[in-house]
Amino acid sequence: xxxxxxxxxxxxxxxxxxxxxxxxxxxxxxxxxxxxxxxxxxxxxxxxxxxxxxxxxxxxxxxxxxxxxxxxxxxxxxxxxxxxxxxxxxxxxxxxxxxxxxxxxxxxxxxxxxxxxxxxxxxxxxxxxx
Numbered sequence: 001x002x003x004x005x006x007x008x009x010x011x012x013x014x015x016x017x018x019x020x021x022x023x024x025x026x027x028x029x030x031x032x033x034x035x036x037x038x039x040x041x042x043x044x045x046x047x048x049x050x051x052x053x054x055x056x057x058x059x060x061x062x063x064x065x066x067x068x069x070x071x072x073x074x075x076x077x078x079x080x081x082x083x084x085x086x087x088x089x090x091x092x093x094x095x096x097x098x099x100x101x102x103x104x105x106x107x108x109x110x111x112x113x114x115x116x117x118x119x120x121x122x123x124x125x126x127x128x129x130x
Contacts, residue, residue, distance in 0.1 A: 048072070053128070054080030054109075060096040063113045066104070069120040076117070077124045083110040084125055090116060 059065050086108035090101045104116040
């Protein structure tokens, strides 16, 4: 009988059954067989899809949200009934926390919230009751 033990790679993994964050791996097979004590395990991060409810995202004092990727082409789906009022690529702009979002893509929502995201993230906006 084989026992599967999770390997802590330093990333936070949501608890099973957490309705706020769903992480699925379409083909997340390790590149190499992990062994006890081995702290490196490459996963196919490009196959990761994340679904979040818009209401669970916390904007800063200016109503801005910034999502940065790790260079692996993550797919992010945002569920909301808010209408998208604009989209594009940001000019030089500092968020309330002092982060320059120049060059990041963005969606502007009807409530005034703006979601900035890095180019390696594929973002889709979908209705809650789709």
